Amino acid sequence: MSVISETVWAGRAGGVPAAVRRRARSDPDQVAMTFVDYSTEPQGRARDLTYGELDARVRAVGARLRRVARPGARAAILCPTGVDFVVGFVACLYAGVIAVPLSAPASSRHNDRIALAMDDCGCEAAIAPRPVRDRVAGIPLAAPVEIVCPDEAEPDPAAPWAPEDAESGETAYLQYTSGSTRRPAGVRVTHRNMAAATRQSIAGLRLDEHSAIVSWSPFFHDLGLVFGVVLPLAIGFPAVHMTPLAFVREPRRWLRLLGDRAATHMLCPDFGFDMCVDRIPAEERAGLDLSRLVYAGNGAEPVRARSLARFTEAFAPCGFRASAHTPVYGLAEATFVVTAVPVDREPPVRTFDRAELTAGRVRRIEDGDAGGYTMVGCGSPVGQDVRIVDEATGLPAGPEDVGEIWVRGDNVCAGYWTRDERSDGVFDAVLDGDPGWLRTGDLGFVHDGSLFVAGRSKDLVIIDGRNHHPSDIELTVEEEVPAVRSGNVVAFSVDTGDQERLVILAETRRDASAGPRELRAMIRRAVASHHDVYVHDVVFLRRGTMPKTSSGKLQRRDCRDRYRRGALIIADDASGPPEAAGRRDTGREPT
Template sequence: MFRSMVDVLASRAGEHPDRTAFRFLANGEADDADVTEVSYARLDRRSRAIGAALHERGLTGARAVLLHPPGVEFIAAYLGCLAAATVAVPGLPPQGRVLKARAVSRVRRLIADADARVILATKPVIAALDAMSEHLPELDEITCLATEDIPDDAGGSWRASDLTADSIAFLQYTSGSTSAPRGVMVTHGNLMDNQVVLSRGMGHTPEIVEEYGGELYVSWLPLYHDLGLIAPVLNNLYLGGTSTLFSPLHFLQKPERWLTALSRYRPHTSGGPNFAYELCLRDATPELVGGLDLSRWRVALNAAEPLRAGTLRRFAETFAPAGFRAGALHPGYGLAEATLMVSGGPVGQEPRTAAAGDGAAADGEWVSCGPPGVGLTVVIADAERRTERPEGEVGEVWVAGASVTQGYWRNARATREVFGASLTDGRDGFLRTGDLGFLRDGELYVTGRQKDLLVIDGRNHYPQDLELTVETAHPAVRAGCVAAFSVAGEGDSGAGERPVVVAEVAAGASANASTNAAADVADTGDASAGGAEWLGEVEAEIRGAVGRAHGLALAVVVLIEPGTVPKTSSGKIQRAAARAAHLGGTLAVVGR
């Protein structure tokens, strides 16, 4: 029915112009007065005004890097790019702790790789870029446009572009967890098809929107990331609902803000990666749980990183007194190369699990990511033989369907390697995800990344499972800040691939350590205080835990300073980068 999200927005603005499309909690607090709301009519006007401004500057078909902080102005700018047939390139704005070298590097990479002609941002972001101009010579060749300076009445000159299903809507840069980030070319046809996949998979129907009074989503996920953009923003528009948004920084500072927003606005759907549920569990005091009402939360999406059966069970048990139902847990699987969602659900059914095999999940179970979405085909392939593996056997996850994107921007080689794979039985057009998994009873279980897999003495080990074991081995190890990988011939054996773990240690977590040195650490706030005795205890606990759980003798344990393990902009561990830093001697080592 709709060609693009431009048509969707126009339709929604006509149907219910005064309905709130998005509200943004400026401070992350549900009961704070500093809340920005934008109606469908106003959002339509803003997107047309920005689209007209881009048209007038001859930027139709050009790439526009979006560097807005979290908020409704980013959404208006993104939709304005679609309205102008300008290719949007969402990026991480230079703010907070990434203001310096890391921000400069990311912005330069986006501008260069996308061959961008314009930066769209807010005035404070543009001022920050100007302050870094000596490190950003690209700014001399590119237009910087503050979108809030564009008046609404500029939309009077807007004219619809001739968009087709094959027109590129935006470039979604991958997280770069196993390779350099690549710009995925997402077309308008891909976007519209995946909206159907999302809506069917999460039970989003017009009837549900009305039953919930329009309250469809609450989200703190980054808007420049595919999960934070395509679900709570675009799927909300597609259904004509209301999304409540706030900054991921505010969530990380105080995870209970997510739960209180859910209790206050009572949406149908909300979610995040597995670590977000763990953070909520960490802060789940009886007083907090007793003050929540989560009874209307029907889809608690868990995606974007490995799923933990233990996390799901503990979350359901902990928040059951607040009305949360285990059937709301909704593990899913997706990737930018397939626009977003590949599998998930079913809605209302407790997630299925499967016993893990030899050398597999630390908690003994794999979690189902649900059946493939409508119109999508998932096969588990033996990539070398190009044959389909039998049910229950692990292989590479291949995906086909209209949600599969066109490839990587200006990267023909990578596009050939990843897109358009074929099986010997004649089926073709598959996307090679690089993920490992298996199918059982029509549902997908994802077991890990092929490039990250550790093969030690002929046995496969998934790094996320070693990392979970290390996280729980000693209270000084920071959760979500461990990288496991293998290196050639390191350690006492001197032959073959040997396992290495790199782990951040936090001084504040060492209070339960048994040695006297741990007290010195707690007193000084310095993880290196207390010397080799305390560090040796942490290392010994890590080695013992990995040996018991996985039957592995670690070649090296590297303990590093907080906040220094390599991660992507969306928070995923960059194991290859950690390995390179280890081999290059550039880790911020506390001890090994």
Template sequence: MPSHAPVTTVRGTDFRALPLAVRHWARDRGAAPALTFVDHGTDRRGVATTLTYAELDLQASAVAAALAARCRPGDRVALAAPHGLDYVVGFLGCLYARMVAVPLHAPEPFRSNDRLEAVLRDSVPSCVLTTRAAAEEVTELTRTTSGEATAVLLLDGLPATDSRAPAPEPVDPGDIAYLQYTSGSTQSPRGVLIGNDNLVVAARQSAEQSDLTERDVIVSWLPFFHDMGLITGIAMPLLAGARAVHLTPMAFVQQPYRWLRLISDYGGTWTAAPNFALDLCVRRITDYQTATLRLDTLHTLCNGSEQVRSESVRAFAEKFEACGFALSGHAPGYGLAEATLGVTSALDGATILTFDRARLAEGRVRRCPPDAPGAWRLVGCGTPLPGVEVRIADEGSELPPDRTGEIWVSGPNVSPGYWSRPEDTRRSFRAELLGRDGVRSGPVWLRTGDLGFLHEGELFVTGRIKDLVVIDGRNHYPPDIEATVQTALDALPVAATAAFPVAGEHGEQLAVAVELRPGPGAGLPVTREETVRSVRRAVGRHHGIEPHEVVFLRPGALPKTSSGKVRRRACAERHRLGTLDHLETEWWTS
């Protein structure tokens, strides 16, 4: 029988810090499940472990007590633990003890530690939280970065205790809760200062947008060290008193079916993923597996973190329509670490419109029929979240709707700045805007570095300023070109593409790099030469330019961020230096 017990929405709460929310739910609904982690590493079928709100509060308090004995409030504490319940407990323990958490991933075999080393050098933590499984590698990593071993605290080695850290309410809601290091897609990672107030506001914005209650079930595989995974997978459900069910990113990539299976098994109501995850599900989940899924409980699939492609949205909705998933469940959004997470989000499903590509290249917006020459199909990223203002600007002046420019943001979720980078903080977070009414506002604006436009009140994102390809005075957006290349090479096992500018005799020219998935080239329906011609024809027809170079790379050769975004500038630099790992001609015939 359905429950008639009253439910609490996030709108009905007024928590000023995440620890206060957790302790409230621990007192009010202590036996309710807070977090479930499904481990596919020890058993491919998945082994579930659950913490109730009371257990979560008790374990976070134990971590806080252990930290208080080693560090002082305000010290940085790095989290370099495997993806699991210990990670969440460690993060909350930092907040309970009024330490500044630095969420990272644990060192992994066959994965570069360059980013980990860079962040540890920049943040200078007093202590590192990890688990027994990663302790040796973490200790060695701290020696590499600081010359001596930093104190390492084992999250799975703490004694059971009912001791509590000092009251979790921060001295001020603006106290820094953690450093969110950027993905480094256009430059080296920078630590974004996230206050307790930023954290709560961002979690509340996402929860209110979807009317979350304590009865919701959030299912996530997103990395905890990434802003989207941390806010939507940890902070948002804990603020709402809801349940979160997690699996590791690796478990998802190995078998995308596991993600949707958990939604089906646990009655998941809310989930999030970047665009590539939709493509992976469509490509690798079999018809037999699809027939076993029930997705009608899912009211929101938040799509963000990278450019949302209309083809991916439609293909996912069509494949899983029989499972109960509707196109209206898609909630594309736009956000960035400097805004803690979200800036805009769709309320009533994905808006897919087509625009004249030639006019966008000139900075102007004009709708056109889907079958018109040069039509660019874009997915809207929704409207601003509660309390957020969005403007499109050019050289510090606000542009009217239907003009392309840089996206500027203001709101209570926006970070106060970067860790130890005052000049970068001033340049990015202290912008003044000359409004269309002639009134100057600021310095309260965040310059995002992203390009887009507002159309009928909705934000459409076109790319990054630093990635823009400018040829003969016209702007060309790499995500658009890359989508064209992906479509043109539909018969090939394409893993990722990158479009970037190269220097030519008469100015910038276009280069395209195509990374292929593992597998021999023998038996492919096209030759290398035919493939290059297909790319040049498609890009020329749709974009009015012809690539100067088309290169093919081995699996994993495209430089990417820790969250999987292609680093186009790094790709361009490696191409210039001749260090990209090209596929040999023999691959196509061996």
């Protein structure tokens, strides 16, 4: 029987704190998590965190938190993926302080992003390890915060502790999106949401105390936080972690750990599977053992049939089974997973008429058809309701229509922090007279009982599992490249067949002195610096031809459609006469 059945998250929120305290008392030497550090040893140095140590350290940090922050106050967690982050997060739950998981401060440009989120929710404290204390103190905040260093808090197992008895509807943590935004929106994840996500994962992903995971996802991302921290602690199975950087530098490390630790579950964005195939040559795959994997979750960005097929072909000799592939659909506003392909069942791969999909209709065609678009289904709802809704009417869409994906369940979050006007348009929508629906902003349809995600009506750019708001990228270009006309920059993503790529359209000022090659380099540098994403294509349009509404609003979807069709009116240079309509500049110029 799963441990979650012993921890009833209803009425009062025992949840993760109760589970950690119970195991610390009954089996303090049980390993909760293992962290493998590759920074000093190429083979990695493992560091175990037991429940006894975790509980003692959490109470020590929680006591310090209580001295500097009241219950319900917000505390930013600015720790790298590792022990300190887990201690800080659970300490917030122990103390009744709302955790705000953010990336560890590394540079001034990242500090600006951190400051936006911390100011948005009014953080009173920051949890950060001693080596980065000065960096945290230098973050430009509207109001100073108290810094709590988890590596300075001396644990005392005998110290008395009275846990904060939070209501299940109270906010446990704020999940800010993984991309950058100048108007950050922190999703209010309640204790009830955490409990629901855990129950759903037990039922839909076959997680129990006998499961084991190995993960490299960052803890400040909802995928890394829920899959890598909340679920292992709530359910009681072991988790092994490595940093994202350790994975990127040598993907084989992850796969080797999966075998060495007899992992049953893993979850990462689609690009992670491709990276393993591309970066691990055939001769280095010998000795890898993926035979125990029953769940190879793929989410956080569009799932590609080519990625699944390549990974299966490359690692079948290592014991990997195609049925382990488990595409999922989820979003932070729904805490974690919304739909998933059933475990041990190969994901549905179907080909649909591309032109019909563009028109909002679903028509399946033969595989290999030149007019087809191959898609991977993301399975059925996991303990919640999912509907496809006509965007124009707000009514349920027809069975062969593309519409907006709406979700309802106890995992749907409480809204955005201090953004009531944004919450009103997303949360608690009404469908057929029933309230409580989440409007995801994503487009999709159901075919053969599986959800297929067809696009993003809210125009988010998702690259390498990270969300980027187009308006932020556009503003960066306008601010960093003065030669660009204000209000005449559009950013969007396109599917090149193997991954999502960022494209920027812009009009230039008449007095622009730089040439197109120099301007493209300037735009690429600015976007890379502020958003950590490479610009695949920069296209300069003839002045006055940027697609807009009659009120002057940029039409990103129309821009993307014209780009795909080669129907843009492109300037011959940054400030010169127009060339024949079409698409240009797909080469990569040095930055």
